[in-house]
Amino acid sequence: MTERPGGYALNAPIQTPPPRGRGARSNLSGRFEATSREAFDDGWSDGDATPPTLATIVLKDTSRSIIATNNSPDISFDQSINTYRGCEHGCVYCYARPSHAFLGYSPGLDFESVIFSKPDAAALLEAAFNKPGYRPRPIMIGANTDAWQPLERKLETTREILKVFARYKHPVSFITKSALVLRDLDILAPMARAGLVSGAISLTTLDRKLARDLEPRAAAPHRRLETIKGLSEAGIPVTVMMAPVIPGLNDHEIEALLDTAAAAGARRAGYVLLRLPLEIKDLFRDWLADKRPDSAARVLSLLRQMRGGKDYDASWGTRGRGTGPYAELIAARFRAAVKRSGLDGARPVPDFAGFERPLGTAVQPSLF
Template identity: 55%
Template structure:
């Protein structure tokens, strides 16, 4: 395990950040470390700020063939995520940009302002075949920078105009801003939202998902969406063994009381760079529980921190994983959260007519 001080300027203040290090991405040929050369005599601490660059994508819809996922396509308005969740399985995607999965992932963000225009163009292609689009499966579309950039709202407007189904996953309370669009789409059977609730412990939440809304705030989001007629699924994700696993039943009871109509769960996943980042965080934040947490993790993945086998990577395997699954099933059934949500409608899809388009005769 690397020493966090090797990769980060010790003068940096990191309030509201999850990672404690910033090692280079796995595709880089050279390592990076911080060394004081003695020339900078300024003793003052420097705040670690968020920077946002822009990217103009040629395509925006990403397709997947994973049997573990209930969707085959998704879009991402942003790369990186300021929420800073230390357990985020999307962190390794920053290596594709030549950036670190650590602090870079939460502080060096990429916005895609052309996403709505590119999305509309892709939906108009003659060969496009409609199916629900997932948003929020990699980075959160309602992270703080959405407030100023508005890319997610613009994408929703496109999907609404095309009568295209969408399923959203978020921790962000900013989703409430778009209730007007989402409630209208939900009335047509085109939208549902999943709200991730990892813990009810506000202090633990602030430590491991530092810039995401507090648990109580997320429960209010569930209620507001449900009151607006938008189907809401609670995502107990990830379940962290030895740290949040005891909260499964209380979380389900809370989200049911708030108005969620369904729930699911995913076990902690530590692919690639996420594993050392998470272990560094555990050692610094929960040293008394670190060995227990990682012991359970390795028991569920054949002695490794993570195994990517399809069919097991989301839940793990073995006695501990089976116990968690059984507890979830029993609690969800008791609370009425085990029912399948109705499928989103794809039969309404129709590109809107543009000025100058040939009208249909019949």
């Protein structure tokens, strides 16, 4: 079994208490593993033991393509780029967690501490743009995992990708909950002046304590508001995404959160109801039991009311909104708050007419 710095094995259970600064409370084996391992307390551990630390390790992603495609009718784009697999932010609710199981790692603590990076991402994107048959279409950065997570400060993989978009005058949009995106305003601001970029900031809550518990290594709420302001002042149209809305936990903040985001410069708003597919269901239950035990029963009950009595329903059209009276109430409140806050601006329309390959760029010839 491979060891990580600090002595803990990869894809193996970690005894309680959970590591400091991490979101998941466990590291259960992925659903594709031949064996399943789970840590448990046999009564001999010290209940006051100091939580361990868990070092992040970085592995190379050897993918030979960089643009992923999807056919989901629930989202407004069919192409995306994710510069990292796994995410150090450690958001316990992250819908991308189950994807780590495909790589042979746990969607729990491994997801937030075993990160796959794509050092050749910029070169792969340039090669894609240079293909003779390439026609520009909307591309979203960070649709699965955050492209400006802490590792990006050192690796700068996302920054290099942005340089390619700017050089080819290719429109791009992004979503992040990291203030690090402001580092790249020297690239993004000129693109914004040419109408080539729009952004979204995920803002789950204004409550610092709740944010720290839910998203332990993501930017604090006030830093995300500062990020909205910085992007807006640079001319970048900004959408605030309240994602996820967790009934019984943060849904009471809808109006205040949208008002505050609008004051910071956001132009549009959207939301996604908490999704609990596959392993996320158990990870979130464990988190509730540890961090919000008094609210756990109510939160889970409300979620089931909005999912037809189930923990999760993946049906197109309703997976991000839910069904039933409580879901309808949240939708109505959100619509009213959006209108009152002036967050009902028009969706930015990307202009692909300016796309061009820089002079001297070698276009890959067709093999057929």
